[in-house]
Amino acid sequence: MxxxxxxxxxxxxxxxxxxxxxxxxxxxxxxxxxxxxxxxxxxxxxxxxxxxxxxxxxxxxxxxxxxxxxxxxxxxxSPTATIGNGAVAQVSVLTGASGKGTYSLEVTALAGSQTLAGNSYSAATDLVGEGQLTIRFGAIDGTSFNEDPAHAAAVIDVSDTDTLASLATKISASGSGLTAYVAQSATGARLVVKGQDGAANAFVIEASGASVSGSPAPGALDYLDWNPAIDSGQRKASAADAAFLLDGVEMTSASNKASGLPGGLVLTLTGTNAGAPTQIGFADxxxxxxxxxxxxxxxxxxxxxxxxxxxxxxxxxxxxxxxxxxxxxxxxxxxxxxxxxxxxxxxxxxxxxxxxxxxxxxxxxxxxxxxxxxxxxxxxxxxxxxxxxxxxxxxxxxxxxxxxxxxxxxxxxxxxxxxxxxxxxxxxxxxxxxxxxxxxxxxxxVKTFAATDRNVAASQSTMAFLKNQIAAWNTDNR
Incomplete structure (x- = not known):
């Protein structure tokens, strides 16, 4: 080519x-x-x-x-668990679990949270007094409180303009897991403080500040003090673990949701059936x-x-x-x-x-x-x-x-x-x-062809000149 x-x-x-x-x-x-x-x-x-x-x-x-x-x-x-008595628990299976076998379940107690309804005030707008509330967490046994050093206490700064209602808001926003609100009871407005489920989540309330006096009264922050030794009916519910038997083996859970069970089972306990075990299995x-x-x-x-x-x-x-x-x-x-x-x-x-x-x-x-x-x-x-x-x-x-x-x-x-x-x-x-x-x-x-092209052009120019010269000579000779 x-x-x-x-x-x-x-x-x-x-x-x-x-x-x-x-x-x-x-x-x-x-x-x-x-x-x-x-x-x-x-x-x-x-x-x-x-x-x-x-x-x-x-x-x-x-x-x-x-x-x-x-x-x-x-x-x-995906494995699907079934239960004979749906009033006792909801059952599910962890992702990736095998989901096989059958188990008996007997729930003897549900987990609960401590609930306090404090001393009465005339209204939610009453001032509670200046100072600091410290809420400590641990376990209560009778009139004794055993603080959990691994559970950080909630410290609430209270100003002289804080009311019962604004204090409830501060407690709920403290990040401690507590919720608080003001309940209007037959005896007046009361600060209700509720903890998380589990026996280790019980709590006591300690007050300190300029308003503390020897005789707690509305308007003094120590009016909100509480511990089991001085309880006079403020505790409406106690912190408790859930208790149940799986295949006859006693188990507890800090909440009503129990995991880490065989077969990848997860239980959400909703009721008790002491003495009447129900059966858990897996769908066909x-x-x-x-x-x-x-x-x-x-x-x-x-x-x-x-x-x-x-x-x-x-x-x-x-x-x-x-x-x-x-x-x-x-x-x-x-x-x-x-x-x-x-x-x-x-x-x-x-x-x-x-x-x-x-x-x-x-x-x-x-x-x-x-x-x-x-x-x-x-x-x-x-x-x-x-x-x-x-x-x-x-x-x-x-x-x-x-x-x-x-x-x-x-x-x-x-x-x-x-x-x-x-x-x-x-x-x-x-x-x-x-x-x-x-x-x-x-x-x-390109360079080579350009030079060649110039040479050809020069040759053609010379040839044209010679042709014209010869033509002129031939004309003169006539």
Whole structure:
């Protein structure tokens, strides 16, 4: 191509016709590097196809893991607790908990908060006196108070303009967990102070300041003093822990919400049933698990179909790719891999126990008979395989997706993407260097052709002069 183009240029110059030297220089410089550019662009297209194929497989895996996690956390597979006596407690299950087994529950006492109704005033607008209120927290036993040094006291500054109502506002805004308001009782306005649930959240009130006198009276801040030793009916409710028996084991909770229980149970106690235990269990998820395994099998077959196409020995973009081979090996052992290593003897441990079967053709199918057998014999254990913890269906697929996405592992899909991307960047750098070389050649050719063009123009000018001179001579000779 270069020889043919050069011949055309020389022929045009020799004929003395006008030639676009800039265009010819560009054509020649482009033709010189065309074979190298074409080869690099072809390799770049192949690398881009490989990156796209590896990304497709990786994204299918991560999407499957994400969908599994969402469905287990928020969908119909999340464990659901049930209780026989709904008046005793509301039951739920922590996210990621296994949610299996049955338990008996007997609630003997609910948690309570201390409530004080202080001495009477004539109205909520009465001044309470200047000084400082210190409210200390701890446990009350009879007439004794044992302060909790880890629970910071609430210190309330009281001005000489504070009323019973404004003091209630200050107590509520103190950040101590206390709430206060003024109640208009039959004997007058009374400051009501309420603490948080739990026996350790009892409190006493101490007053100090210029208004303190030996004989507490309205208008003196010490009129609001209270401790169990001087109680004369101001305490309307005592701070107490909730008490209950779970499977006959005595337990307590500082509030009416109890967690840290087996099976991931969370109890919100609402009533007592001393002497009449109720049963807690978990909802039957057989239908949901069956539907889930059907969807899971279909999703796996989508991945295997993509893998078969993209990693085909002939014509596949990932025909000899180590990441594709790693995915193929992972899928080949998926149904027999132990995904519940802590399962008890006889409980399901593998996806095969949930009916997942790998066929000779490399596809997956769901053995409904095997699945139903597992659900009939070990429903709670099968349900425990669908959690968002380290083990189980989600944990296994999520771990596989993460491992095959690692860009630092050359034997993973992520490693393949990293490698092909690096190669593509190097090809881009080579193309940039070729472009620089091509530009230098073009500039040199432009200079050369410009000089040639000037020489041709001078020759044509001389030829025209000679022709005119000869014509003049011939005219004179006549």
């Amino acid at each position: 270069e020889t043919s183009t050069t011949s055309t240029i020389i022929s045009a110059l020799g004929g003395g016709s006008g030639v676009d030297m800039v265009k010819l220089a560009s054509d020649l410089s482009r033709a010189r590097f065309l074979p190298q550019v074409g080869q690099i662009e072809s390799r770049s297209q192949a690398l881009e196809a490989r990156i796209s194929a590896a990304s497709t497989l990786r994204n299918q895996l991560t999407s499957l893991a994400s969908a599994l996690g969402d469905r287990i956390r928020n969908g119909d597979l 998820k057989s239908k949901q698990i069956t539907a889930m395994m059907g969807d899971f099998t279909a999703a796996l077959n989508d991945i295997t179909a993509s893998l078969a196409e993209l990693a085909a020995p002939q014509g596949g973009e990932l025909g000899n790719d180590p990441g594709a081979r790693a995915l193929k090996r992972a899928l080949a052992t998926l149904s027999t891999q132990v995904i519940m290593p802590n399962a008890a003897e006889g409980e399901p441990r593998t996806l095969g126990d949930l009916g997942l079967v790998l066929t000779r053709e490399g596809n997956f199918r769901l053995d409904s008979t095997r699945l139903q057998e597992t659900l009939s014999n070990n429903l709670s254990a099968a349900g425990a395989m669908f959690t968002t913890g380290l083990f189980g269906v989600f944990g296994t697929v999520d771990s596989m997706a993460r491992n095959l996405s690692l860009r630092t592992n050359p034997g993973s899909l992520g490693g393949s993407i990293e490698r092909y991307t690096d190669q593509l960047e190097k090809l881009d750098e080579r193309l940039a260097k070729i472009a620089e070389q091509q530009e230098r050649v073009r500039e040199q050719l």
